[in-house]
Amino acid sequence: MLILWGASAWYSYYGALAAATAAYDRTLLASARTVAERLTVSEGSLKVDVPYVVLDSFERNMRDRLFYQVRDIQGAVISGFADLPPMPLGTPLTDRYPALAYFYDGVYQDAPIRAVVLLQPVGEGGVNGMAKITVAETLLSRQQLAEQLLCSALQTQGALVVLTLLLAYLLLKGVLRPMRRLSREILRRDGADLAPLPDLLPWQETRPLVQAFNRQLARLRQLVARQERFSADAAHQLRTPLTILKTQVEVARTSADPSLIAESLGAMAVRLDHTIALTERLLLLAQLNADERSGLRQRAPLELVTLVQQACLSRLTQARSKEIDLGYEGADPAVMVAGESLLLGELCANLLDNAIKYTPSGGIVTARVLRAEGQVWLEVEDSGPGIAPEQAERVWQPFLRLEHGADQPGAGLGLALVRDIAHYHHGEVSLLAAPQLGGLLVRLSLPLEPHPRR
The missing domain is CATH 1.10.287.130 (Signal transduction histidine kinase, dimerisation/phosphotransfer (DHp) domain)
Known part of the structure; x- marks a missing residue:
């Protein structure tokens, strides 16, 4: 705000100076017109009578000095200060006033001046042409007016800046007080305290x-x-x-x-x-x-059918040891899913291990891959004892063993691992009654990858 205040003061000063220049230029032009009215033609030559009293009304109550110069149609000085600085070449004609007037700045008698050149037509007594009247004044009054306007602007804007800073300080102090209380609350807490924070911030935005x-x-x-x-x-x-x-x-x-x-x-x-x-x-x-949690693994397109078939081949020896008919049926190898092959392979291995482990000797275990409504179903069905509906939710807990499988080796981690891998792949796993073999049907639903990426 202080920088803006300084920039505003700088612009205000030059704006005030421009306003003072416009106001005093009007008076300067009026002085030149007064001198022009005193022009006369006598004996074929141009003359002018400019007594001091004519210019006195423009100098009254002013700290500046006023100078004038009158040149006839040939350019000769006929009255006034002959050594006034001439108008620079290329000075534009003013468009503010209905007159042939040119305003310019210069230095005269070691003081900066503002001057106006007024071209006055003359057409009488055999004299035809343009007389040139120059009126100049020093800049003390203009600068004084600009400084007064600047002081007024600085006082007004300074009061506004101080008031704004005061209000901002009070507002920030009020805003930060609850934030400090919340900070102290967090700093005083024990590292193991994960209780919710109290609602110490009263504002809707915070x-x-x-x-x-x-x-x-x-x-x-x-x-x-x-x-x-x-x-x-x-x-x-x-x-x-x-x-x-x-x-x-x-x-x-x-x-x-x-x-x-x-x-x-x-x-x-x-x-x-x-x-x-x-x-x-x-x-x-x-x-x-x-x-x-960290998102380190990258899911890539893979053929689910090939992965399931390889898992079945790896479990053939285990199935034959119990005379279990282990087989695969289902879709062709073009079924693509986005996943991590190591994890999905572990999932298939766990499902087949559980099915073979709990299926009695001489039973059947079937794995299949199906397409269903934009999804892929990976199913493992067996002819074992199945799981009662009231126990279906309990089997997902780690280290939990059901009574009918307590005599089987294992730690109860298989289905818990299956569910976590399914959730990692944005899938769902469900336990159903096997419609064909009469045992348990475990179904994993995964999103279908429409086209393999090359």
Whole structure:
């Protein structure tokens, strides 16, 4: 505001100076016209009588000095100050007044002056032509008027600036007071306190800030709760197999019976395989959640049918060990989805593992890929016992085992991992009754990628 105030003062000064120049130029032209009225023709020559009293009315109450000069039609000085500075070449004719007048600036007797040249037609007594009347004055009055206008503008604008700054200070002080209270509230908080912030900002324009911050705190609370629950469950699930492994190691170390040692080593190998599989799924689930929050993974177009067929081929040996008929049916390989092949491959592997694990010997497991209303369905259907409707929502919880599958190896992470991978790919997974095989039908719905990108 101070810079604007200075710029406004500068413009005000030159505007006032222009206004003073226009006002005094009118008076200057009137003086020249008064001198022109005193022109006479006598004995074939131009004469002028300019007593001091004629110009006195224009000098009264003025601090400036007035000078004049009269030239006849031949350009000879017939009255006044002969050494007045001449009009510069190219000076334009004024368009402000109905007269043949030229205004210009100069210096006379070491003082700046403003002058007007008035061309006066003469046509009497055998004299025909243009007489030239020059009237000049110093600039003290003009500058004094401009300074007065400038002082008035500075006082008015200065008062406005001071008032504006005062009001801005009071307004900002009032605005920032609740912000300071909110800042103190946040600084006093413990790092683990994720409770919503109080509504300390009374203005409608600032409330969205607190609301957005509270929504972020709510997301952090959910994230922290999920991590704490996951850490506790993972610690519990890892502690048990490690304890069993330690016991089996102690048995093998202290036993002298070779058969007992071999039995302990075999049990240790099985337990290690189970622990490795559990650890890998825990790490994958944790990495999936981290990637989903940070957006590090990039989804690319891939052929879903080929991926499902490869997953079926990788599980043939497991299916044959239980004499289970594992097969694929469905669409051609042109079904494209946007996804991450490693994660979708893990999803297929988990669905097939669960189906083979809980299907009795001699049963059937079928995987298929279908198109449906702009979506792609990946289904795995089995002839196993299925899941009761009242238990369908519970199976998504990590580490939860249903009663009819408690005797099967595993940690209860498979379906939880399936659901997280589905949500990461903007899909949904549902558990349905198998219409053909009578067991469980797991259906994953994914958005269809219309054209493969090259």
